[in-house]
Amino acid sequence: MSRRAAALAWACGAAAVAALPLLVKNAFLLHVVILILMWTVLGAAWNVLGGFAGQVSFGHAALFGIGAYTTIILFLKAGVAPWWGIPLGGMAAALGSVPIGLICFRLRGPYFSLATLAVAELAKLVALNWESVTNGPVGFLITDLPQLRLLGHAVDWEAKTPFYALAALLMGFALFATARLRQSRLGAYLVAIRENEDAAEAIGVDTVRAKVLTLALSGFLAGLGGGFYACYFRYVDPDAVLNIGLSMEMVFIPMVGGLGTVCGPLVGAVFLTTVGEAVRERFQVGHLIFYGLFMMIVIRFLPEGIWGRAALALRGRRKEAKGVGAA
Amino acid sequence: METFVQSLVSGLLMGSLYAMIGIGLTVIFGVMRIINLAHGEMVMLGMFAAFFSQKLFGIDPFLSVLALAPAMFAVGVLIYRFLLRKVIPGGELNTLLYTAGMSLLVANLALFAWSGDYRTITLSYGLAPLRPLGIAVPVALAIGFGMAAAVTTALWLFLGATDTGRAIRATSQNREAAILMGIDVEKVAVLTFGLGTALAGTAGVLLAPSLYLYPTVGELLIVKSFVIVVLGGLGSVPGAIAGGLLLGLVESLGAVYVSATYKDGLGYVLFLLVLLYRPAGLFGVGKS
Amino acid sequence: MALLEVHGLTRFFGGLRAVGNLSFEVAEGEILGLIGPNGAGKTTVFNLVTGFVRPSQGEVRLSGRSVVGLRPNAVARRGIARTFQIVKPFPGLSARENVTLAAFLRHPARRDAEHAADEVLGRLGLSHRASTLASQLTLMDQKRLEMAKALATDPRVLLLDEPMGGLNPSEVDVAVGMVERIRRGGVTVILVEHVMKAIMRISDRVVVLHHGEKIAEGAPAVVVRDPQVVAAYFGRRAA
Numbered sequence: 081m082s083r084r085a086a087a088l089a090w091a092c093g094a095a096a097v098a099a100l101p102l103l104v105k106n107a108f109l110l111h112v113v114i115l116i117l118m119w120t121v122l123g124a125a126w127n128v129l130g131g132f133a134g135q136v137s138f139g140h141a142a143l144f145g146i147g148a149y150t151t152i153i154l155f156l157k158a159g160v161a162p163w164w165g166i167p168l169g170g171m172a173a174a175l176g177s178v179p180i181g182l183i184c185f186r187l188r189g190p191y192f193s194l195a196t197l198a199v200a201e202l203a204k205l206v207a208l209n210w211e212s213v214t215n216g217p218v219g220f221l222i223t224d225l226p227q228l229r230l231l232g233h234a235v236d237w238e239a240k241t242p243f244y245a246l247a248a249l250l251m252g253f254a255l256f257a258t259a260r261l262r263q264s265r266l267g268a269y270l271v272a273i274r275e276n277e278d279a280a281e282a283i284g285v286d287t288v289r290a291k292v293l294t295l296a297l298s299g300f301l302a303g304l305g306g307g308f309y310a311c312y313f314r315y316v317d318p319d320a321v322l323n324i325g326l327s328m329e330m331v332f333i334p335m336v337g338g339l340g341t342v343c344g345p346l347v348g349a350v351f352l353t354t355v356g357e358a359v360r361e362r363f364q365v366g367h368l369i370f371y372g373l374f375m376m377i378v379i380r381f382l383p384e385g386i387w388g389r390a391a392l393a394l395r396g397r398r399k400e401a402k403g404v405g406a407a
Numbered sequence: 408m409e410t411f412v413q414s415l416v417s418g419l420l421m422g423s424l425y426a427m428i429g430i431g432l433t434v435i436f437g438v439m440r441i442i443n444l445a446h447g448e449m450v451m452l453g454m455f456a457a458f459f460s461q462k463l464f465g466i467d468p469f470l471s472v473l474a475l476a477p478a479m480f481a482v483g484v485l486i487y488r489f490l491l492r493k494v495i496p497g498g499e500l501n502t503l504l505y506t507a508g509m510s511l512l513v514a515n516l517a518l519f520a521w522s523g524d525y526r527t528i529t530l531s532y533g534l535a536p537l538r539p540l541g542i543a544v545p546v547a548l549a550i551g552f553g554m555a556a557a558v559t560t561a562l563w564l565f566l567g568a569t570d571t572g573r574a575i576r577a578t579s580q581n582r583e584a585a586i587l588m589g590i591d592v593e594k595v596a597v598l599t600f601g602l603g604t605a606l607a608g609t610a611g612v613l614l615a616p617s618l619y620l621y622p623t624v625g626e627l628l629i630v631k632s633f634v635i636v637v638l639g640g641l642g643s644v645p646g647a648i649a650g651g652l653l654l655g656l657v658e659s660l661g662a663v664y665v666s667a668t669y670k671d672g673l674g675y676v677l678f679l680l681v682l683l684y685r686p687a688g689l690f691g692v693g694k695s
Numbered sequence: 696m697a698l699l700e701v702h703g704l705t706r707f708f709g710g711l712r713a714v715g716n717l718s719f720e721v722a723e724g725e726i727l728g729l730i731g732p733n734g735a736g737k738t739t740v741f742n743l744v745t746g747f748v749r750p751s752q753g754e755v756r757l758s759g760r761s762v763v764g765l766r767p768n769a770v771a772r773r774g775i776a777r778t779f780q781i782v783k784p785f786p787g788l789s790a791r792e793n794v795t796l797a798a799f800l801r802h803p804a805r806r807d808a809e810h811a812a813d814e815v816l817g818r819l820g821l822s823h824r825a826s827t828l829a830s831q832l833t834l835m836d837q838k839r840l841e842m843a844k845a846l847a848t849d850p851r852v853l854l855l856d857e858p859m860g861g862l863n864p865s866e867v868d869v870a871v872g873m874v875e876r877i878r879r880g881g882v883t884v885i886l887v888e889h890v891m892k893a894i895m896r897i898s899d900r901v902v903v904l905h906h907g908e909k910i911a912e913g914a915p916a917v918v919v920r921d922p923q924v925v926a927a928y929f930g931r932r933a934a
Contacts, residue, residue, distance in 0.1 A: 136500050138507075186683055190442045190503050194633055195682055198675045201630065205672045265799050265808075272796045275785035282745070282783070284771035284800035284848050324626060328507060335504065368515040375508025379494055379501055 097248045101241050110240040116353045117247035118308055123333030123345030124254040125301035128261060129294050130331065131340035134274030139196030140330045142203035143299040145322040146173040147306025152220045152316045161228055166307035173303025174296045181295040185288055188277065204322040219317025243312050250308055254301050258342045270294055332371050336378050338385030347387040413542055414659040420548040422655020423555040424610050428628060429635035429647035430562065431606030437579035437642035438599040441502050445510040446632055447625030449604050451517065453479060453611020454620045458528055468528060469550050472612045476605050483604025487597050510625065517622035526620040547616035554613055559648065566644065575599055579642060634678045640688020698723040698883050699852050704753035706743055713739045714907040721852065726874065726884045728898030728915065732928055736907035737887040738780060741854050745777045746770040757852065771800065776850035778841040780857045784829035790840050791816065791825040797847035815847045819873060835866050842873065852883045859890045867893050
C-alpha cells in the first residue's frame with residue numbers, strides 16, 4: 081500500500097468512526113460498538129506480542145487486570161479522573177509486564193505459554209488476598225457518580241457517546257501503534273524472532289530486549305483496555321477482570337482476524353463480538369461455544385485469519401513475499 | 408500427629424487420581440509434543456458420563472468405568488483422527504491454540520447442555536468412612552485409589568512388556584529413530600492419544616463420587632495437571648506419578664498447615680520455579 | 696596480533712567433555728579450516744565462540760577484547776558472524792527480507808538496510824531469487840542465503856559451519872569460489888567442513904580436532920600426512 085493510500089485509509093476510517101454515533105441511535109447497538117472498540121484494543125495488545133513476535137501468552141488477563149484495578153483505585157481513592165486514570169492504568173500494566181517478561185521469556189514456545197498462565201493465576205490470587213489494596217473478592221463498584229468536567233462540559237455518565245468517543249480514541253491509538261511497530265526495525269526484528277529465534281540472535285537481534293519491550297507495549301495497550309473496562313462497567317473484581325477466559329478471548333480475536341496484521345484485531349473483534357452478542361440474547365454463555373468453534377475452524381482452514389486472507393487476496397501472493405507480514 | 412497422618416493418607420489417595428490425569432497428559436506430550444489444553448475437559452466428560460450412567464441406568468460408577476474407559480479411548484481416537492491430526496503440521500503453537508479452542512468449545516457445550524449446577528454422585532454404600540487404625544478413609548476414594556493403582560500398574564506393564572508399549576516409549580524418546588526402526592508413528596500417535604484420553608476419562612469417572620461435578624471443572628483440573636507434569640518432567644510417566652502424589656500431598660497438608668488460599672499460590676510458584684530452574688522436572692527425567 | 700584468539704576453551708556437557716583446553720589463533724584475512732571426525736566438537740566450538748553455549752573455562756578474544764559471556768546478538772555486534780550447519784532461514788520471508796533483517800544491525804533505516812541487502816545478494820549470486828520465500832529455495836540457494844545473512848551483519852570474522860555439506864561437486868566448486876571472494880572482501884573465515892578436497896584447496900591453515908582436543912595444526916598438505924590425524928580419521932591400523 082502506498083503512503084497516500086494508507087493516509088486515505090486512515091482518514092476514511094476516522095471519518096467512519098466519527099460519523100457512527102450520529103447514525104446509530106439505538107443504545108444497545110452503540111453498546112455493541114463500544115465493546116467492539118474495546119476488544120479491538122485488547123486484541124491489538126495481544127497481537128503485537130503473539131502475532132508479531134510469535135510469543136503465545138495465556139496470561140494477558142493479568143495485564144488487563146492491573147490496568148482495571150489501577151484506574152478504579154485511583155478514581156475511588158484519589159479522585160483521579162478516568163482520562164488520566166486510564167493512561168496511568170496502561171502505564172502500571174506496562175511496568176508490571178517487565179518482571180513478568182524477564183521471568184517468562186527465559187522459556188520458549190509452549191513453556192512460555194504455560195508460565196504466563198501460572199503468572200495470571202498468581203495475579204488473581206494476589207487480587208483475592210491483598211484485601212487492603214484490592215478489596216479482595218468483593219472488588220470495587222463505582223456507586224456514586226461524581227460530577228466531572230471535561231473541557232468545560234459536565235460528563236454525562238449515563239450517555240453512551242462519551243464512552244464511545246473514549247473507546248474510539250483508544251482503538252485509534254492501538255491501531256496506530258501497531259502500524260508504526262510494523263514499519264519499524266523493532267517490528268521487523270519481532271518477525272525474525274517469530275520465524276527463528278536462534279537465527280535472529282545470530283544476526284544480532286537482542287531477542288530478550290525486543291521481547292520485553294514488546295510485552296511492555298502489549299501491557300500498556302491491555303492496561304488501557306482494562307482501565308476503560310473499569311470506567312465503562314464501573315465494576316472490578318478478580319473474577320471479572322482476571323479470569324482465564326478473558327486471556328483466551330484476547331488470543332482468539334487477533335487469531336480469527338489475522339495474526340501479525342494491523343487490522344486483524346479490528347476484524348476479529350467485529351466478527352466475534354457481533355456473533356457473541358447476537359447469541360448471548362438466546363443462550364447466556366453461548367458465545368464461548370462459538371468462540372471455541374471459530375478458533376478450531378480458523379486454525380484448520382484459515383490460519384492467516386479473515387483479514388490476513390483478504391489482504392493476501394488483494395495484493396497477490398508474489399508481492400506479499402517482499403514484505404514482512406500483511407497490512 | 409493424627410491430623411498429619413490423616414492428611415498424608417487423604418493426600419495420597421487424591422494424588423493417585425491426579426497422577427492418572429497427569430500420565431494421560433504426559434504420554435500425549437511425549438509422543439506428539441502436544442500440550443493438550445482440552446485434557447481437563449476429557450476428565451470432565453468422564454465425570455458426567457459416570458453421573459448419567461448412575462442417574463439414568465442406576466449403574467455404579469466403579470462398574471460403569473469398565474465401559475466408559477474404552478468409550479473415552481474411542482473419543483480420543485476420533486478427536487485425533489478427525490480433528491487434531493490435520494492441524495499438527497501447522498506447528499506446536501497452532502496445535503496448542505487449537506486445543507485451547509477445543510477446551511472452550513467442549514466446556515461451554517457442556518455448560519449449555521447440563522447448566523452450571525453443582526452435582527454430586529451419592530453411592531448407596533460407604534456412607535461412613537472406613538477407619539483402619541483410627542484414620543478416616545472415605546470409601547469412594549479408597550476404591551478409586553485401588554482402581555487407579557491397578558490401572559497404573561497395568562499401564563506400566565503395557566508400556567514395558569508389550570511391543571506396542573515399547574513402540575510408544577521409543578517414539579516418545581526419539582521420533583526420528585523410531586521412524587527409522589520401522590515403527591508406524593502415526594498408529595502410535597492415534598493409540599497414545601486414545602490412551603491419554605482414556606486415562607483422563609477414567610480418572611474422571613473414579614473422581615466423580617468424591618468431587619463436585621460442574622462443566623467448567625476442567626479449567627481447575629488442567630492447571631493442576633500442568634503442575635503435575637511439570638513437577639515430574641514433561642513426557643515422563645514415573646514423573647507424572649510422583650508429581651501427582653506430590654500435588655495431592657501438598658494440597659492436603661497445605662490445607663491444614665497453610666491457609667487454603669496460599670496453598671494454591673505455593674503450587675504456582677513451585678510450578679514457575681521448576682519450569683525455570685529444573686525444566687526436566689524435579690527428578691530430572693523429563694524432556695526440556 | 697591475531698584477530699581472533701581462542702585460549703584454553705573447555706566445555707563439559709554433564710560429565711562429558713565436548714571441548715577440552717582448545718587454543719588457536721586466526722590472523723586477519725586468513726581462512727582457517729576446522730576439521731575432525733564426526734563428534735569431534737567442531738560445531739560446539741562455533742557455539743562457544745559465538746555465545747550460543749557458554750564455555751566452562753577458557754577465553755575468546757576479538758582484537759584483544761574478550762567476548763566470553765556475551766549473548767549471541769552482542770557477539771554478532773562485535774563482528775563475529777556465523778552460519779548454521781542445518782540452515783536456519785526465516786522461512787516465511789523472502790530472501791531479500793531475510794538479508795535485510797541481518798543488514799538492520801549496521802543500518803537502522805529500512806532503506807539503507809535494503810540497499811545493503813541487495814548488494815550482498817548480488818555478491819552471492821542470489822539477486823534473481825530475492826523475492827522467493829526462503830522456504831522455497833533450493834538447498835544450494837539456502838546455503839547461499841545463510842552466508843548472505845551472516846555477511847550482511849558486516850562481520851570481521853565469519854564462521855561457516857559446513858557450507859558445502861549436501862552439495863554436488865559442481866555446486867561445491869561454486870561454494871569454494873564464494874568463500875574465496877568473501878575473504879577477498881576483507882572478511883576472515885573459519886570453516887568447518889567435511890568435504891576434504893574443498894577444505895584443502897581454500898584453507899591457509901587447518902586445525903584438527905579429535906574428541907574435543909586439538910591433535911594437529913598447520914598447512915593442509917602437511918596435516919593430512921600427520922599419523923595422528925590419519926589414525927583419528929581411519930583408525931589406528933591405517934596409520
